[in-house]
Amino acid sequence: MTGENPISRGRRRFLVGTATLGAAGVAGCTDLFGGNGSEENNSSGNESEIGQIGSGREGRGDPGGTLMEEMPPLEGELTVYSGRGEFLVGDLVQYIEDLYDGFSLDVRYGNSTDLVNQIITEGSGTPADVFYSVNAGSLGALADEGRTQALPNDLLELVRGEFRAESWIGTSGRARTVPYNTEALSADDMSDSIDDYSGGFGGSLGWAPSYGSCQAFVTAMRLLRGEEATRQWLEGVVEAGISDYPDEFAVCQAIAAGEIDAGFTNHYYIQRVLDGSPDAPIETSFTKGDAGAIFNVAGATVTDAASNAELGANFIRHLLSAEAQDYFARTTFEYPLIPDVEPVGDLPTIDELNPPSELDLTQLSDLEPTINLMRDVGIDV
Template sequence: MQIYSARHYDLEGAFKDFQDETGISVEFISGNDAELLQRIKAEGTDGEADVYMTVDAGNLWNAGKEGVLRPLDSTTLTEAVPADLRDSGNQWYGLAMRARTTMYNPDAVKPTDFDATNTYAGLTDPKWKDRLCMRDSTSAYTQSLVASLIDLDGRDQALATVKGWVANGVDIKSNDVELLKAIDAGQCDVGITNHYYLARELEKKADLKVKPFWASQSGAGTHVNISGAGVVRSSDNPAQAQQLIEWLATKGQSAFVDGNHEYPVNESVKPEPVIAGFGEFTRMPLSAEAYGSQNAEAVKVLSEAGYK
């Protein structure tokens, strides 16, 4: 069975477990999301892909919209994956969840300093002037966050939020690890990253001066995104491909997500100990259609606001 995968996080252990348990051989072709989707489309009915695995809900939505995935009839997946983390037409399913939330240096910031209702917009407050680090505008993480704010608050308010970050002299970092290290070093006091980068850094440096603040817990909740998969419409092995996705959402959940400190989408599966230590949080409902269809608008908002 062939997987076209844009997900590169510690996959070997999970798929070895699946192979050992089922006897089904799994091979990978890796690449970025757009390249792999175009390859599947170009190969057509002669394609080798059985499963398309990708990161970002917008990419999953786009794959479904492009018609390259087949709908599945699976009670197992319907029960394992919450409704907003799977396609309404059963073409794709979220398998791993990440939270993009506020990180802060506890020597400089108290949790009560944050706006608990809308933490993302709250970072426009002048008290965060020259204290804020964030990711660059080309990052899919940044674009999906802004797309979710457009969906949640409307374009005008989302634009005002991004302009407020810029007005506060936001220090743009090229990756989340660099951002966390800057907070730890006191170069900035607060930032926004994916939760699992903090878990990784804490494994390397237990006394890292960074803590998570779960965003907007009195409001819409913390922004989340997913990695997920679907069965390719032209697959020669659709039953096996469906079996793999079902396994990843159930028996294989921990093996799939724990190595990268991601949250299981299956609510009956417990998160691994490091991220469990971050505490529970209420997540913002996920709209894959918004992340996908509003991505171009999010890019325009970032540009219009002068966000680099």
């Protein structure tokens, strides 16, 4: 259309383009609840006709929320240390950079925990202006070292209070779930208590105990229930013969294939299986108020060494735009964190989920005691 705003034209192209990203079929890797931040940058080598990254769903209209064109323009140079993998967010950050002629991004990808340590080691000379993390634990770890600075209140107010702190904000979320095979089990067979899946559950189970998201789930149980109760739960699933898989996408594939009846995974792996095979016999169930129901976030912060803190905050603001939030919903099947964009799939809203209210997400980075406990029980991690 003659005279149309070029950003508006680009926005529509971007929204359409996200629907095709999933054809790559990368296996084994998105984030996760993991405190170690390693999963987004690794591949399990697990090949399947079902792509690891979602290709989006048809029939979604334009998202609500604030468009990038309505946000403060980005101008200058910005260095981002990203614990989120390039294959997941590379197209998004490139799109943001391309919107503005006077804006230049230098994105350095890596493991979230490694990047935290790198920023700490580099001290005041770190080139990192923004740290984009796979999980809240790494954001909290950097904040605890005094290496972040406060974000503007109008930015923080874009998401719910539990998904932000003074110096960091969540940008997308993941719900912990118990997927199950609908040919082996019914919804009535699934419990809303994680305790019922240890020992006495009437079906076969699978998990990925070396995966950071699974280890963070066990960490949550340890923080909420104590080490002894967690040990008993772990002993129960081990004695019942739980099957190990290299990653949580593989767990969901095994459920859909009928290898196992149920498992423990993040919610988006089920959606990715269904995106590739809409008739696959797999559905999602949720526990309530316990470690099986944790909801974690990827997020970002401006470092204390940022040369232009306002530019860093406005870049983060773009990650909470209508376009970016719809990108996360369509492309990675994560939960958008602004209320005007809905998740993809037959999922409860964030308001309908029941995560444990007393859990501090930043504590999920405390993995060492969890790994020691799992090994002590005889789990190969």
